Amino acid sequence: MxxxxxxxxxxxxxxxxxxxxxxxxxxxxxxxxxxxxxxxxxxxxxxxxxxxxxxxxxxxxxxxxxxxxxxxxxxxxxxxxxxxxxxxxxxxxxxxxxxxxxxxxxxxxxxxxxxxxxxxxxxxxxxxxxxxxxxxxxxxxxxxxxxxxxxxxxxxxxxxxxxxxxxxxxxxxxxxxxxxxxxxxxxxxxxxxxxxxxxxxxxxxxxIEPQIISGKVVASSLNIRKGPDVEMDKVAEALPQGTKVEILEEKEGWYKVRTGVEGWVYAKYIK
Ligand SMILES: [Zn+2]
Missing domain, CATH: 3.40.80.10 (Peptidoglycan recognition protein-like)
Known part of the structure; x- marks a missing residue:
């Protein structure tokens, strides 16, 4: 047909x-x-x-x-x-x-x-x-x-x-x-x-699913938090410059990333 x-x-x-x-x-x-x-x-x-x-x-x-x-x-x-x-x-x-x-x-x-x-x-x-x-x-x-x-x-x-x-x-x-x-x-x-x-x-x-986007920390160190807000607790030590991350999600200027741990970071410090 x-x-x-x-x-x-x-x-x-x-x-x-x-x-x-x-x-x-x-x-x-x-x-x-x-x-x-x-x-x-x-x-x-x-x-x-x-x-x-x-x-x-x-x-x-x-x-x-x-x-x-x-x-x-x-x-x-x-x-x-x-x-x-x-x-x-x-x-x-x-x-x-x-x-x-x-x-x-x-x-x-x-x-x-x-x-x-x-x-x-x-x-x-x-x-x-x-x-x-x-x-x-x-x-x-x-x-x-x-x-x-x-x-x-x-x-x-x-x-x-x-x-x-x-x-x-x-x-x-x-x-x-x-x-x-x-x-x-x-x-x-x-x-x-x-x-x-x-x-x-x-x-x-x-x-859409299989796409994995990755990036790198460009700040000298970058806090990684439980949620997309500076009030949220940190989930680990700050990520040092050059850390490679997988970007999982984006929300109002924040990325959820995975790099051994998962957490939220300021999107502008990931390139
Ligand atoms: Zn009819």
Whole structure:
């Protein structure tokens, strides 16, 4: 899987340009991914809707339950998925965000032992999850996402993070909480985000850790203390000029150093 000319290239992925788009994103955008469910019966029916001019809606991608993906707008171009939206002091997320629609019927109503979508399709109980939505307080019934959809969505988000300036993944329900309930509690959004951004961070610390910085005492002698303050007790005899030290940490003009003992010294006397 890769991105070429702002299009996703993968097996079972096709591109059909939706007329429902604006111009290009501004410089250093998009920086956000918004996740949605289609509230539809199939990838194909949702794609048809998102290609229809009068519907005035689109997204960049639709992830089917049939393990196929349709892209409707290139990733450098503004698509119409967020609508009225506000989060963290910003409004109008179409201007900032790539929209991913996941083929899912959404909220289901239980009637006897049947679960029915808003468009009248019945679902088996092994396709249903009972859960409390983040913006609500009592449990309701939701259409499950397939494992393929969640795993593919993660891979795509990771690829978009590599390719663009993406800093956040949000649910439509978080940027339009009064109007929208998608992707809903059947999508493990909090864990999903954590996994993607944490693995990012741990990779970074691995790169930084092995660096050891060393220096030498340039004062005729240098006090070494328990903490970064002249009030703190000395941990050993003052270090003579020329003592080699490993610098472990820096804080407001002080270094924590190691040279047989560990302690804090004035940073300006280490070169
Ligand atoms: Zn949505």
């Amino acid at each position: 890769k991105i070429t000319n702002h299009k996703l290239i993968d097996d079972n992925t096709d591109f059909q340009l939706s007329p429902n788009h604006s111009g290009k994103f501004k410089t250093s955008l998009p920086d956000t991914i918004i996740l949605h469910y289609t509230a539809g019966g199939s990838r194909e029916s949702s794609v048809r809707t998102l290609l229809t001019p009068s519907r005035k809606a689109s997204a960049h991608l639709v992830l089917g339950r049939d393990e196929k993906i349709t892209q409707l707008v290139p990733f450098d171009t503004i698509s119409w998925h967020a609508g009225r939206s506000e989060y963290d002091g910003r409004v109008g997320f179409n201007q900032f965000a790539i929209g991913i629609e996941i083929d899912n019927a959404g909220l289901l109503t239980k009637t006897g032992d049947k679960y029915i979508s808003w468009f009248g399709k019945e679902y088996h109980d092994d396709e249903v999850i009972k859960a409390v939505h983040r913006n609500e307080s009592t449990p309701r019934y939701w259409h499950r996402y397939t494992e393929w959809q969640i795993e593919k969505c993660k891979e795509i988000c990771e690829l978009l993070i590599e390719e663009y300036n993406i800093k956040t993944i949000l649910g439509h329900e978080e940027i339009s909480p009064k109007r929208k309930i998608d992707p809903g509690p059947a999508f493990p959004l909090d864990k999903f985000r954590e996994k993607i951004f944490e693995s990012d961070r741990s990779e970074n610390t691995e790169e």
